[in-house]
Amino acid sequence: MNDFSGITIALSKGRIFEETLPLLAVAGITPAENPEQSRKLIIGTNRADVRVVIVRASDVPTYVQYGAADLGIAGKDVLLEHDGVGIYQPLDLKIARCRMCVAVAEGFDYQAHVQRGARLRVATKYIKTAREHFAAKGVHVDLIKLYGSMELAPLAGLADAIVDVVSSGNTLKANKLVAVEDICLISSRLIVNQAALKLKREMLQPVIEAFVRAVA
Numbered sequence: 185m186n187d188f189s190g191i192t193i194a195l196s197k198g199r200i201f202e203e204t205l206p207l208l209a210v211a212g213i214t215p216a217e218n219p220e221q222s223r224k225l226i227i228g229t230n231r232a233d234v235r236v237v238i239v240r241a242s243d244v245p246t247y248v249q250y251g252a253a254d255l256g257i258a259g260k261d262v263l264l265e266h267d268g269v270g271i272y273q274p275l276d277l278k279i280a281r282c283r284m285c286v287a288v289a290e291g292f293d294y295q296a297h298v299q300r301g302a303r304l305r306v307a308t309k310y311i312k313t314a315r316e317h318f319a320a321k322g323v324h325v326d327l328i329k330l331y332g333s334m335e336l337a338p339l340a341g342l343a344d345a346i347v348d349v350v351s352s353g354n355t356l357k358a359n360k361l362v363a364v365e366d367i368c369l370i371s372s373r374l375i376v377n378q379a380a381l382k383l384k385r386e387m388l389q390p391v392i393e394a395f396v397r398a399v400a
């Protein structure tokens with residue numbers, strides 16, 4: 185548990201921070217700075233008892249799991265890769281919406297490969313999600329872990345397919361890729377440290393309730 189006696193909220197900068205601002209506003213919380221303009225990783229708010237820590241999107245569950253943050257906002261894609269121990273997931277915030285897909289280069293006959301029972305090389309940041317998806321389909325895959333720019337992998341000959349999130353489809357289109365399978369819908373979730381929910385319930389409950397109102 186962190187030493188700060190108030191509420192620590194873990195957020196990633198970029199779309200999650202931007203899309204969380206209106207939700208925080210409903211809870212009466214305004215961050216003092218925008219992380220895009222500041223190099224600070226701990227940002228105060230208009231409330232002395234609330235602070236925001238800025239972490240990588242995929243690190244948000246880790247901060248919440250270990251109690252270094254009481255609350256966090258993380259994409260379902262990130263949560264699916266995490267073991268979820270010590271984390272309570274009470275609310276779908278319906279922000280940062282996209283879908284998890286399998287995509288291949290235009291002209292690559294994915295269905296024919298699958299039907300032939302050929303081994304597929306799949307590059308992704310989402311190893312667990314990809315493993316479970318292809319195992320459920322009975323497709324044999326070699327998974328290659330990447331940390332970003334998955335769209336390059338089929339173009340550069342690193343992989344036959346990728347598993348990545350798609351929203352407008354512009355990134356796939358710009359790189360001459362096509363989505364061939366939807367795995368699941370993705371949105372961001374409020375996550376709460378389970379111990380903090382017991383120990384700091386009086387402080388946390390109004391903030392969680394404000395998020396519920398904001399989503400409704």
Ligand code: ATP
Binds near residue numbers: 198199240260281350
């Ligand atoms: P990391 O920095 O840890 O690699 P990231 O680059 O995926 O993470 P962001 O791009 O800020 O982090 O995305 C945060 C979350 O927003 C993702 O976990 C996902 O749930 C969602 N997301 C990602 N891409 C899109 C998109 N194009 N449109 C809408 N939501 C998206």
Ligand code: PRP
Binds near residue numbers: 351
């Ligand atoms: C995500 C994802 C895709 C893109 C899809 O990247 O990895 O590349 O969004 O969105 P689209 O379907 O609307 O084009 P992101 O925007 O997070 O890129 P970044 O992390 O490299 O900034």
